[in-house]
Amino acid sequence: MNSLTTKGLIGLGGLSAVGGGIALSKPHLFPNKTTLRTVIENDGWTPLSASHRNEITEVLEAYKKRKPSVFSNFTGDENDASSKLLGVCKSLYEKTIEDSNKEDSLKKLRRWCVIPKTAKERLEYKGVSLFSTTVPSSPNTESAEWVEKSKTYTSEASNKFSDLSFSNEGDNDKAKKLRERCNTGLGTKSTDESFDNTLEQIKLWCSNSKN
Numbered sequence: 563m564n565s566l567t568t569k570g571l572i573g574l575g576g577l578s579a580v581g582g583g584i585a586l587s588k589p590h591l592f593p594n595k596t597t598l599r600t601v602i603e604n605d606g607w608t609p610l611s612a613s614h615r616n617e618i619t620e621v622l623e624a625y626k627k628r629k630p631s632v633f634s635n636f637t638g639d640e641n642d643a644s645s646k647l648l649g650v651c652k653s654l655y656e657k658t659i660e661d662s663n664k665e666d667s668l669k670k671l672r673r674w675c676v677i678p679k680t681a682k683e684r685l686e687y688k689g690v691s692l693f694s695t696t697v698p699s700s701p702n703t704e705s706a707e708w709v710e711k712s713k714t715y716t717s718e719a720s721n722k723f724s725d726l727s728f729s730n731e732g733d734n735d736k737a738k739k740l741r742e743r744c745n746t747g748l749g750t751k752s753t754d755e756s757f758d759n760t761l762e763q764i765k766l767w768c769s770n771s772k773n
Contacts, residue, residue: 598667599655606687607676610651617677618644624753625674632670651675673753681760682748691770695745704737711767712736721763723747744768 599609610618625631625647626638633650640646654667654675661667685692693707716728716736726743728736744767750760765771 595658595660597655598657598659598661598664598671601659601668602655602671602676606684607672607679609655609671610648610675610677612644612648614677615644618647620678620751621674621753622647624678624751628755632674647674673757676752679752680748681750681757681764684752684761685748685764685769690765692748692764693741693744693768693770695741695748695768702734704734704741707770708737708741709733712740715740715767721759721766723763723767740767 602609610621622638622643631637636643636646636650638647651671651674654671657664657667679687682692693711694705698704712728712733713736715722715726723743726739728739731739744764747760747764747768750757754760
């Protein structure tokens with residue numbers, strides 16, 4: 563073998579080594595993109611899996627009431643509804659944060675693809691300091707925080723509960739009505755259409771939160 567041929571082979575070997583180095587370093591140069599599953603988990607939600615049988619049943623019961631169906635070709639009444647639900651959820655979870663429909667996908671994931679949570683559980687996870695909704699031990703003794711909040715509720719017009727208004731009740735009765743309405747709202751499930759709005763209303767009217 564002449565020297566020219568030898569140099570050529572060495573050159574090819576060197577190029578191969580360099581190429582291999584580039585291939586090995588690709589994960590570092592192009593890191594995996596963040597998926598929506600990561601976003602959901604980092605926000606305190608637990609994705610549904612096959613082991614969550616009761617939770618899947620709960621989600622499906624709520625899903626079947628939603629008309630029209632959220633996911634195409636899936637009504638929730640299928641014999642294999644549980645596996646189909648997990649399948650459509652898997653497809654959404656695999657999308658990345660760069661997906662053009664990210665926000666819509668996240669909304670669907672939080673409603674149909676996680677272990678359901680109540681408004682109370684969600685707000686406590688977020689660190690919101692909720693007023694106690696426990697019934698006072700003595701009648702006509704609503705706490706000062708409920709009395710003050712009910713006064714604010716009366717004077718302000720933004721984002722109120724659609725089914726709660728006051729007329730000529732006394733302060734204690736207004737406080738009682740607000741406390742009871744808040745208690746009802748705290749039980750709202752994440753599968754409910756009104757969940758996101760209920761969270762905002764409870765933060766505003768049932769807690770120490772200022773916004």
